[in-house]
Each structure stands twice: as structure tokens, then as C-alpha cells.
Amino acid sequence: MQFFKTVIAAVATLAATAAVAQEYKEEYRVSTVVPAPFPWGIAAEKWAELTAERSEGRINLKIYPGVQLVQGDQTREFTAMRQGVIDMAVGSTINWSPQITELNLFSMPFLMPDYAALDALTQGPVGERIFEIVQAKGAVPLAWAENGFREVTNSKTPIRTPADLEGLKLRVVGSPIFSDMFSAMGANPTQMSWADAQPALTTGAVDGQENPLTIYSVLNMHELGQTNVTLWHYVADPLIFAVNQQVWDSFTSEDQEILRQAAIDAGAIGIEIARKGLTDGDQSLIEDIRGKGVEVITLTDAERQAFVDATRPVYDAWKEKIGADLVDLAEQSIANR
Numbered sequence: 001m002q003f004f005k006t007v008i009a010a011v012a013t014l015a016a017t018a019a020v021a022q023e024y025k026e027e028y029r030v031s032t033v034v035p036a037p038f039p040w041g042i043a044a045e046k047w048a049e050l051t052a053e054r055s056e057g058r059i060n061l062k063i064y065p066g067v068q069l070v071q072g073d074q075t076r077e078f079t080a081m082r083q084g085v086i087d088m089a090v091g092s093t094i095n096w097s098p099q100i101t102e103l104n105l106f107s108m109p110f111l112m113p114d115y116a117a118l119d120a121l122t123q124g125p126v127g128e129r130i131f132e133i134v135q136a137k138g139a140v141p142l143a144w145a146e147n148g149f150r151e152v153t154n155s156k157t158p159i160r161t162p163a164d165l166e167g168l169k170l171r172v173v174g175s176p177i178f179s180d181m182f183s184a185m186g187a188n189p190t191q192m193s194w195a196d197a198q199p200a201l202t203t204g205a206v207d208g209q210e211n212p213l214t215i216y217s218v219l220n221m222h223e224l225g226q227t228n229v230t231l232w233h234y235v236a237d238p239l240i241f242a243v244n245q246q247v248w249d250s251f252t253s254e255d256q257e258i259l260r261q262a263a264i265d266a267g268a269i270g271i272e273i274a275r276k277g278l279t280d281g282d283q284s285l286i287e288d289i290r291g292k293g294v295e296v297i298t299l300t301d302a303e304r305q306a307f308v309d310a311t312r313p314v315y316d317a318w319k320e321k322i323g324a325d326l327v328d329l330a331e332q333s334i335a336n337r
């Protein structure tokens with residue numbers, strides 16, 4: 001009798017092990033827009049590396065840059081992750097905004113004046129609330145990284161006042177708040193994916209664009225004629241590490257913690273790289289760009305205020321759409337930073 005019990009127990013253990021092993025995929029597909037050496041791609045790779053190491057090879061993440069799993073349409077990334085077409089993503093708040101309106105918070109014009117303001121949001125009660133909202137929309141958010149403060153560049157003219165934007169054809173990302181802002185400032189915004197933006201800049205189909213300086217510099221945008229850069233810090237897009245709900249549920253709680261902590265650690269590294277050369281203490285990336293013959297304009301407070309004023313109606317309208325409570329909380333968190 002004891003013998004049979006032992007055999008049955010052994011078979012049951014084997015079956016359980018097999019069941020767990022079957023639930024884990026050989027590879028988990030992680031979507032990003034840009035690869036390394038952009039800070040965004042480095043953050044994703046670091047996540048994969050730390051996860052493989054700490055799970056002793058149980059969990060293998062493979063990065064799919066260029067949002068190739070959704071044919072380059074970054075505005076569909078969140079939906080694809082929710083549906084399981086994508087297992088995981090390191091995604092920009094901008095690209096998930098079409099599905100999660102509240103993420104437009106980070107695209108509110110001139111809400112966050114500096115890195116401390118950005119940190120006050122992601123690392124405080126606003127960040128917690130945003131994670132609850134992402135979770136309720138069907139994916140499990142784990143940690144933050146950073147694309148960065150988005151600066152405006154163009155091939156035609158130095159931009160110091162809203163009037164300088166008049167008639168400029170600028171590529172903007174796929175959330176309507178961007179079209180609203182640039183229209184309010186008198187520019188001629190045209191919405192297109194990142195995949196389409198690069199040829200449009202190369203051929204001169206558009207005059208300019210807005211993106212963090214890390215993106216500008218890795219792509220050598222000065223060689224594409226983007227020789228006017230204005231540092232206005234009007235919005236910044238953080239990145240969120242997230243996992244499809246079913247995929248998350250398939251992991252043991254030990255492995256869930258490994259994945260979460262790896263994302264937190266990779267995010268910290270990603271943020272450090274995203275800010276390198278762009279802080280008060282270290283302006284080396286800005287100097288480097290200047291050294292290439294690019295006119296890099298820093299606005300005076302009064303000059304900046306003119307852009308704030310021009311976009312204020314957009315701010316007010318989007319405050320309602322995003323939710324006045326959340327925006328109030330964000331304003332308070334920034335005031336107390």
C-alpha cells in the first residue's frame with residue numbers, strides 16, 4: 001500500500017511540474033518602439049537580462065523593437081498586449097493614451113517643469129493611481145522608465161515665440177492632445193507613426209518634429225536638416241513596463257517578484273541613461289549637439305510663458321477629459337516636490 005501511495009505521489013508531482021513547465025513559454029515577446037542604443041531599448045534589454053539571470057533561465061524575454069508585432073502602429077501596442085498578441089511591453093504613456101485617456105496627463109502642456117516634477121508624479125500618489133488605472137484596463141504595470149522631455153526641432157527657423165511656429169509642418173505622435181497643442185500654437189501638425197516619421201524627416205516631407213534629445217542624437221537628426229532645436233520641456237513621456245494579465249497569472253509568485261524587481265532595476269538604469277547629459281549638473285549631450293553646428297535655444301522665463309499662454313485652452317480642455325481630480329493631484333504633487 002505504502003508503495004502505491006509513493007508511486008501515486010511521485011506521478012502527481014511529475015504532473016504538476018509538467019503543468020507548470022508547459023505554462024511557461026520558451027520566449028516572451030516584449031514590444032518597444034526603439035531599440036538600444038536609445039535609453040528606451042537599453043531599459044528593455046536590461047529587463048530581459050536581469051530576468052533571465054535571476055530566474056535562472058526560466059523566463060526569457062525577447063525584445064521586438066519598431067513595434068513590429070503591431071506592424072509599426074505604436075497606438076495599437078496596448079490593445080495588442082491586452083489581447084495577448086504581445087506578452088509584455090516597455091511602452092510610452094503617449095502610445096497607450098488612445099486606450100487610457102488618463103495617460104495624457106504627462107502630455108499636458110508645461111505641467112512638469114523639470115525632472116523633479118516628473119519624479120513627483122511617477123514616484124508619488126499619481127503614479128500609484130496611474131498603475132491602478134492601467135491594471136483596470138487589463139495589463140499589469142510593474143515599473144517606470146523614461147523616454148524624456150520632448151524638445152521641438154525643425155529645419156526652417158529658430159523657434160523662440162509661438163509666432164515662429166506659424167505654418168511649420170510638424171510631425172506629431174498619435175494622441176490628439178498633440179495636434180491640439182500645435183494647432184493652438186499656430187503650427188501645422190501632422191500625425192504619423194514613428195515608422196513613417198523617419199522617412200518624412202529624411203525627405204523633408206515635414207519641417208520638424210518633437211522628441212527627446214536622446215532620440216535626436218542617436219539618429220543624428222542634424223544630418224536630416226533638423227538644425228534648430230528649442231529646449232522648452234513642454235511635455236515628457238515616461239515609459240511603463242507591463243505584462244499581459246494571463247501571462248502574469250501563469251507565473252509563480254516567486255517569478256512574478258523576479259520580473260517586477262528586474263523591471264524596477266532596469267527602469268532605474270534606463271532613467272539614468274535617459275537623463276545623462278541633460279541635467280543641470282551635466283549638459284554634455286546639449287553641448288555635443290551644439291558642437292555639430294546646431295542652434296540650441298534655451299528659452300527665458302518670459303519666452304516660455306508665451307507658449308504656456310498659447311496652450312492654456314488646450315490644458316483646460318484636456319484637464320476635463322483626463323479627469324480634474326487626477327490633474328489636481330498632479331498639480332499638488334508638483335507644487336510640493
Ligand code: X2X
Binds near residue numbers: 074094173193210237
Ligand atoms: O513616436 C515617437 O515620437 C516616440 C518614439 O517618441 C514614441 O514612441 C512616443
